[in-house]
Amino acid sequence: MADEVRQHMLECEARTWLRNGYNTPERIQELTLMIANRRGQVSAERLIEEMRRQWRRRSEWLN
Template identity: 85%
Template sequence: MADEVRQHMLECEARTWLRNGYDTPERIEELTLAIAKRRGQASAERLVEEMRRQWRRRADWLS
């Protein structure tokens, strides 16, 4: 249950960043540095990977 909740939160955060315009390599790098500074590099990498997954699925949730 906790893993499902964490995954859902990660998906929501990734979608939020994408909706806020973090969809270019430059903006992704900027976001990665900011997240890594606050939460660590591993957390930033997980978020970016999820953003990539959500970008491929954007037709399902972006309207």
């Protein structure tokens, strides 16, 4: 159950960053640095990977 909640939170965060315009290489690099400074490199990479997954699925959630 806890893993499902964490995954859902990660998906929501990834969608939020995408909605806020973090969808170009420059903005992704900026976000990666910001997240890595706060939470570590592994967390930043996990978020960016989830953002890529959400970008491919954006027609399902983007209105």
